[in-house]
Structures are given as structure tokens and as C-alpha cells.
Amino acid sequence: MNSNPLTHLSRLPRFAEIQPEHIEPAISDWLAQCRAKVDAVVAAHADKAPSWESFIQPLELIEDQLERAWSPVSHLNAVMNSEALRSAYDACLPKLSEYATDMGQNKDLFRLTQALVGSADFADLTQAQQKTLENSLRSFKLGGIDLPAAQQKRYGEIQQRLSELGSRFEQNLLDTSNAWKKPISEAAELAGLPESALAMAKQAAEADEDCTAPYLLNLQIPCYLAVMTYADNRELRETLYRAYNTRASELADNPDWDNSAIIEETLALRHELAQLLGFASYADKSLATKMANSPGEVIDFLSELAAKSKPTAEKEFAELQAFAREQGAETLNAWDVPYYSEKLQQARYQISQETLKPWFPAPRVIQGLFDIVHRLYGIRIDKVEGVDVWHKDVQFFAIHDADGLKRGEFYLDLYARQHKRGGAWMDVCASRFNKAGELQTPVAYLTCNATPPLGDKPALLTHDEVITLFHEFGHGLHHMLTQVDYPAVSGISGVEWDAVELPSQFMENWCWEREALDLFARHYETDEPLPEALFQNMLAAKNFQSAMQMVRQLEFSLFDFRLHLEFDPDWDASQGNRTQTVLDEVRQQVAVVTPPAFNRFQNGFSHIFAGGYAAGYYSYKWAEVLSADAFAKFEENGIFDSATGQDFLHHILEQGGSQDAMTLFINFRGRKPSIEPLLRHCGLTT
Ligand code: ZN
Numbered sequence: 001m002n003s004n005p006l007t008h009l010s011r012l013p014r015f016a017e018i019q020p021e022h023i024e025p026a027i028s029d030w031l032a033q034c035r036a037k038v039d040a041v042v043a044a045h046a047d048k049a050p051s052w053e054s055f056i057q058p059l060e061l062i063e064d065q066l067e068r069a070w071s072p073v074s075h076l077n078a079v080m081n082s083e084a085l086r087s088a089y090d091a092c093l094p095k096l097s098e099y100a101t102d103m104g105q106n107k108d109l110f111r112l113t114q115a116l117v118g119s120a121d122f123a124d125l126t127q128a129q130q131k132t133l134e135n136s137l138r139s140f141k142l143g144g145i146d147l148p149a150a151q152q153k154r155y156g157e158i159q160q161r162l163s164e165l166g167s168r169f170e171q172n173l174l175d176t177s178n179a180w181k182k183p184i185s186e187a188a189e190l191a192g193l194p195e196s197a198l199a200m201a202k203q204a205a206e207a208d209e210d211c212t213a214p215y216l217l218n219l220q221i222p223c224y225l226a227v228m229t230y231a232d233n234r235e236l237r238e239t240l241y242r243a244y245n246t247r248a249s250e251l252a253d254n255p256d257w258d259n260s261a262i263i264e265e266t267l268a269l270r271h272e273l274a275q276l277l278g279f280a281s282y283a284d285k286s287l288a289t290k291m292a293n294s295p296g297e298v299i300d301f302l303s304e305l306a307a308k309s310k311p312t313a314e315k316e317f318a319e320l321q322a323f324a325r326e327q328g329a330e331t332l333n334a335w336d337v338p339y340y341s342e343k344l345q346q347a348r349y350q351i352s353q354e355t356l357k358p359w360f361p362a363p364r365v366i367q368g369l370f371d372i373v374h375r376l377y378g379i380r381i382d383k384v385e386g387v388d389v390w391h392k393d394v395q396f397f398a399i400h401d402a403d404g405l406k407r408g409e410f411y412l413d414l415y416a417r418q419h420k421r422g423g424a425w426m427d428v429c430a431s432r433f434n435k436a437g438e439l440q441t442p443v444a445y446l447t448c449n450a451t452p453p454l455g456d457k458p459a460l461l462t463h464d465e466v467i468t469l470f471h472e473f474g475h476g477l478h479h480m481l482t483q484v485d486y487p488a489v490s491g492i493s494g495v496e497w498d499a500v501e502l503p504s505q506f507m508e509n510w511c512w513e514r515e516a517l518d519l520f521a522r523h524y525e526t527d528e529p530l531p532e533a534l535f536q537n538m539l540a541a542k543n544f545q546s547a548m549q550m551v552r553q554l555e556f557s558l559f560d561f562r563l564h565l566e567f568d569p570d571w572d573a574s575q576g577n578r579t580q581t582v583l584d585e586v587r588q589q590v591a592v593v594t595p596p597a598f599n600r601f602q603n604g605f606s607h608i609f610a611g612g613y614a615a616g617y618y619s620y621k622w623a624e625v626l627s628a629d630a631f632a633k634f635e636e637n638g639i640f641d642s643a644t645g646q647d648f649l650h651h652i653l654e655q656g657g658s659q660d661a662m663t664l665f666i667n668f669r670g671r672k673p674s675i676e677p678l679l680r681h682c683g684l685t686t
Helices: 020-044 052-079 083-104 107-118 120-124 127-142 149-179 195-207 221-230 234-245 260-276 282-287 295-326 334-349 353-359 362-377 463-480 502-512 532-542 546-565 578-590 619-637 642-653 661-669 676-681
Strands: 181-184 215-218 380-383 395-400 406-415 425-430 433-435 438-440 443-450
Touching (some): 020 083, 052 083, 052 107, 052 425, 052 433, 107 120, 181 234, 195 215, 195 221, 215 221, 234 334, 260 282, 260 546, 260 578, 282 546, 295 546, 295 578, 295 619, 334 532, 353 463, 362 380, 362 406, 406 463, 443 463, 463 502, 463 642, 502 532, 502 619, 502 642, 546 619, 619 642, 619 661, 619 676, 642 661
Antiparallel strands (some): 380 395, 425 443, 433 438
């Protein structure tokens, strides 16, 4: 294995050489080296006090190697998937997670960290070093490391059970979704559906052995949304709505897949876990690693947004009702809302993603994006040829600052293709890390799934795809422009999770500004700039039903947060189901579309019952407030004002996770975040 490119690391991964058989031996080897280093470091401090150099630095060095070996593997698994690659990747996952668990439970490391934080040397460390150590202590404590033995055992049991419950929740949802099918014998029953949705239903019928009808509907998201949005047949919409919104509940066809008991057990165990760790509730525990300081702050934040957007949401809903009535629908049920909304939007704006594409040829958009960040931050981005990449479509770029110093590099993999995971994301290839004088500059992967070029035309992006590219590039800049030298808090590392989306959503704003669009939105054949009428239409369509969307997100956020905050182990079941009661109260407060009594949305809310969003769903809105308010400073000073750009660069992008996100925000904005700019951007204030 001498030539294993994952064992003998180079500055940039040697993608062309990486074979599936290299993966497991290399990762096992790095993990063994990491464990050996931990043992050696612990042994070296048997009768010696730890210092940053003797304790933290050796561990950071070895873990950086592990990260740089693993990152191309996990990246290739996502963008060049094959069976051999996937099985090598899957074989490493349990080893990596076992290592992480062992480190989190290592009492020697905990003791040494405590000793260093408590030592006289601590005050001499830099802000970033102190933050690294504080974060580390916090995660040891959240992992239950200093609990008495009996409680620690209970902590482990709860964790284990919660992870089982999470995967059963997801599995039930999947089973109940997969089991539901509706054969359709006449195309007329599907009137209104676009060609692509019909083709999808036809394909589903052909693929299903038991189906003799020409079309088959199911509850997969593309099919469900197509029916809800386009099917003229109201009964059909109601049927699908009912099936979808009773999934994994006592009202679904198969009661074995009911998630109701899982929900109650999960909430009870989370509450117990939080109390074991000394928190009043699971919501309090959730906030320990977030920017929001207290549950009250989150509730007030969501309630204020709700109070300010509900009147407009009611108005939007009344307009929709009036429109539906004109179309002959006297009542507007939950299964009519998406259908008439689509009709109303078409009637008002006649704008579609297709209309705008000729103004967004990919090469121009990319250059425009680079021009914008050059004007904002003074950085220069150049393409670098001859770098080893995993696919011919991938481009490589280097970023230099105004002084000519290299700040970072990135791979850009823009187009959809087979064996590439869907969606868009930024991932870390290497982190900024000052290795005792030798500086490692950050490297990022930027991945999108835009429609590839057809024939000799350039790829034409939809406006949504342009926004996605800007969004991911925002994450990328956060990672690459950091000036923090310690990898645990450099770039996006160590940033509170409700603040991580600030730099990314912030970049999206430039996709809606005339002055910015003029830098790149030009017709690919005629070079004509985006016509003003089209631009105005685009802006108007942006805020279509924005208040209704806002209150819907607030409904989910408040439900999630209150459910975890107000958990009561002594709840008297004769008062009814607690989860449903909280949901009903929240809907009373914020919703404008009241769902029918049979709706069991909560039984499919996998974000909070099977994902990582428990008592954290509010983060979506929280980060939107931050990014809108940050952009408002540019609106005040000029969207290309370079002094404001430098402020954002120095106070936010360069700082990574080295300080609390609230402190950084205040340093940039001169005050705490305000919700007004978000309301204004959504058209919710005058
Ligand atoms: Zn993002």
C-alpha cells in the first residue's frame, strides 16, 4: 500500500489515483495513529501540566490528517458514487463514529482540558484558542462525562433508545408512504397535471407489478406536490391530502406504523436527558450550542414575527379565497390552497423559471459572482488549470486578497449528472490551520446540480439555480476567507448552528438587486440586459404569499420549541393528547389556513423527531433575520460599498467560530439583530 494516495497525503487530494480499495486501510491506519497519539499525549502528562503546545496541538495535527484523508472519500461518495465506493465508505462510518464517541467519553482528555482551562496559562491564550477549549469542555459536559456512574449509565441508555426511536420514526414514515398507491385508469382523471407529472405516473404504473391501470399515484413528494398543485379533480386532491397528512398515524391504513407512541416516548426521554445534564428542559439544552440565549428569547422572537406577519397572511388568504370563488370554489379547503395559489400566481405574474433562463448563461453568472465579491471584499478569483479533479466538468479556482496573499481555493462542480447526489452544498476539503508556523490555507468543495449545457449552447441557469450558487458560495467564503489559525474554530467550524446560514443567505440578496444583476444577467444570444419589466415581475412574484409562508414556518417553529420547552411528565392524559394540544394552540395563535381535524402533520415531522432539528427548527427564521439585517447595512450604505464590505469581511467572514455569533454580529452591525429588514424584504412592512 505504499502508493496509497490516502495514506501519503499531498496538499490537494490526488483524485485520479484514489481507488475504493485504498479507503478502508488508509482510514483504519489514520484512526490507529489518532488513538496512539491520544495515548501518547495522555501519558506525557502523567506528572506534567498540559499546555496548548504539549496537549492540543499534537491532537489537532493528527486529526487534520484524518480529516484530509476522509474528506475526498466522503466527497467522491457523494459526487461519483459507485457500489464499490459506497461499500468502502460505509465500512468506515462505524469506525469513525466509534472514534468520535471514544474521544467524547475519554476522561483523561476531559481532565487535561479542565486543567488547561483552569491554569494560569489560559489567560495568555488567544481568543480562538480559548474558544476551542471552552467548546471542547462544553461538548464533554453535554456528552455526560462528569455525571455520577449511575446517571452516566442512564444517559447512555437514553441516547441508545433515542437513536432507535429516531430511526423507527423515519422507517414508519417511509413504510406508510411506500405502501400507499392509487391506480388511475383514465387520463381524464388527471386533468391539469403537466406532461412531466403524467410521465412520472405512467412510469410508476409500469414499474409496479400489481398495477394494471395506465397510471399510478403515490405519496412520493414529486407526485404528491404535482397533484396538490395542478390536479383539477378536487376529490383526487382531497384523497391524496388525506393519505399524506395521516401518514404514520392511528388514522393511516396500517396501525403498525403509527408514530404517536414514538413521539411521546421521545419527548419524555429528551426531557429526562436534559434534566440529567442539569437543564430545565430539552429546549434549554438545545440552546447551549446555539446563538439564542434563552427559551424566552426564542419564543418572543417567533411570536413577534408572527404578530407582524399574521395580518398580511390573513389578507393574502382572503385574496386567495376571493380568487377561488371567482373560479367557482365556494369553500377553500386545505387541499385547495396549493391548487388555487398556483392559478392565482400564474394569473398575476405569468412568470416561470423558464422565462428567465436565457439571461443566466452559467459562465457569465460565475464571472458576475466573482466580480461582486471583488467589489465587496477586494479579493481576486482566478481559474487554475491542470489540477487533478474527479470529473471533466469540475473547475478549480484560487482566491487572493488585495495584498496578493492566497486566502483559499475551491473546486466548483456545477452540473447534475448520474451518480451524483442531488441538491447543493459546500463541504470542507482542508481547513485553515497554522501548523506551528506552516500555514495550511483552506480548500472547499462547492457542489450544485444545475442543468448541464445542451449542444453548443452555454448552460442556462434558472434564477433559483443562480440563487443556489450564490448561497453555497457564501458558505464557501465563510470557510475560505477565515483568518483564524486553529481548525476547531476556523471557517465554518465551531459556528453556532443557528448562525451558520448567515453568510450564505446573505449572498442571495445580490441575486435580487438590479445593480448586481447588471453585472451578469445578459441574454446569451443578444447580450441584451434583463428587461426592466421582467425584473419588476420577478420582484413582485418573489413575495407572492410570503406572509402565508412565513406563518407556516412559524407554526412549525413554535410547535417544535414549545413541545420541548413545556414538556410536563405529569401531564394528565384525560385532558387530551399534549402534543396535539400544543399544536392546536400554536395554530390558533399563528395559522391562517386551519387544517382539518384529521391532519396528523406531527406524525411525519421527521426534522424534529428523526433529524437534528429538535428545539432548533426556529434556526431557519433566526438565520434569515441575521442575513436580512446584515444586508440592510449594505442597503443603507450602497450595495457595493467597499467599507461596509470590509466590515463584513473582518467582523464576520474572517472570524469563523472564534467568538460568539452574537458578539460578531454586534461588532458588524453596531447593535443586536432586528427583525425589521426581513419583514421589509418579504414585503411585510410599508
Ligand atoms: Zn446553506
